[in-house]
Amino acid sequence: MANKNRRPNNKFAKLSLNNKTFKLPIYNSTQGESVIDISKLHSQAKIFTYDPGFTSTASCESKITFIDGDKGILRYRGYDIEELAIKSDFIEVVNLLIYGDLPNKEQLIKYKKLISRHTLLHEQIINFFQGFRRDAHPMAMMVGVMGALSSFYQDSLDINDPHQRQEATRRIIAKSSTIGAMAYKYSIGQAFVSPKNNLSFSENFLHMCFSNTAEEYKISPILAKAMDTILILHADHEQNASTSTVRLAGSSGANPFACIAAGVSSLWGPAHGGANQAALEMLEEIGSSKNIKKYLSKAKDVNDPFRLMGFGHRVYKNYDPRAKILKKICKKVLNHVGIKNDPILKLAIDLEKIALKEKYFIEKKLYPNVDFYSGIILRAIGFPPEMFTVIFAIARTAGWTAQWTEMSEDPIQKIGRPRQLYTGNKSLKYGLKRSKKNTR
Ligand code: ACO
DSSP: OOOTTTSOOOEEEEEEETTEEEEEEEEOOSSSOOEEOOTTHHHHHSOOOOOGGGTTOOOSOOSSEEEETTTTEEEETTEEHHHHHHHOOHHHHHHHHHHSSOOOHHHHHHHHHHHHTTOSOOHHHHHHHTTSOTTSOHHHHHHHHHHHHHHHOGGGOOTTOHHHHHHHHHHHHHHHHHHHHHHHHHHHTOOOOOOOTTSOHHHHHHHHHHOOSSOOOOOOHHHHHHHHHHHHHTSOOSSOHHHHHHHHHHHTTOOHHHHHHHHHHHHTSTTTTTHHHHHHHHHHHHOSGGGHHHHHHHHHOTTOOOOOTTBOOSSOSSOOHHHHHHHHHHHHHHHHTTOSSOHHHHHHHHHHHHHTTSHHHHHTTOOBOTHHHHHHHHHHHTOOGGGHHHHHHHHHHHHHHHHHHHHHHOTTOOOOOOOOOOOSOOOOOTTSOOOSOSOO
16 A cells, blocks of 8 residues: 555545654545555554454455445445346356456457366366365365366466466366366265356356266256356455455465465355355254244353354445345245245244344344355255355355456555564573463
């Protein structure tokens, strides 16, 4: 945030410290909060800022995704998510996120071909899978195989070559769905199903997961559209934990496959992408609407670690717009697969209704997030809960690669290196002090 020439400004914040005043430039965003540039603060005032969890810190400048958490707005490159979910498809959204504009018809056809050319995996990677335990979580396989791509595609590791950067991006997006489908097949003990490049991205993923060597999966347009919408809704979400992880890994110059593997790891946690699996498991544990009050009491109890999974968000202090879209799709998909009255969907709707009337959830502005309804849809399509976060990761390769590309092209990007508030020992003489216990 330090480039004076790039961002002329005439507004400053003043910081008074030890009888000195420091002028800190303020930069306006095109929409949303402005930022105070503190990048020179330490060199001038010998002090750091302290912000665990980065709740008040902008880590970069970005033109990709905009969120207004109070109003429940999400836009990719200026386009409302509601409109993209209805009118676009996943690969067009990938193109939009990475290149900044919606492609015309010819550009889109060409881009789809470019992506689908990369759906196959090197034969050695297929062997690589045999090293995993069959009962491994498919996210463990995603992390491992994504990182391993850097050993197979060595002609797209040069981060200073724009052509290689684009090639790596296309490989990551195309191969993530093949890796995800293979992780699923491996976990259920079935043979891998090869991609079919005449299918759309979402259709192909369903085909690789649900066809088998004896039987071709008949792709329903309703389920393929639901799958595609889920991918669009999860494609990017500005500087969340996994995207910041990708940017931080990338800032050191690490290769793109390694950076995306770091993002997959970060996404896995239950506070982030792992929440979709946790939300469905929670609904199954609650079991029936008559138990809702008991679980809400647990969620409100400060001494109980239980949280309502799929509820609450760092940025949205209103209904997550993605959850609204998914709630509608949920009913459509369940009707299509013949589940007229799904007890889990009924429970989710009842839980949402009751929670949103409770003082605790109103005061803390806790609303359903994207993970609350996505699991019900994915389960109806036929996926086990362990695959939910894998699907999130496949979708998010779009945002991760777009953000990584933006970072790589940013002339003021530096290695990410936060500082700390040190509260440990001052200088000690070796051996004078010994711990009574050697475990914690
Ligand atoms: N259930 C009960 N209480 C909650 C919940 C919840 N789901 N979420 C937040 N709270 C409470 C916290 O206990 C805290 O209370 P306090 O102020 O009395 O300490 C307050 O609301 C603020 O919560 P924080 O954890 O400080 O907020 P933060 O912005 O750090 O966390 C998060 C956001 C991690 C998403 C949180 O809401 C949560 O854990 N939700 C459940 C997990 C989940 O659904 N994650 C998916 C997020 S979306 C995504 O990553 C795609």
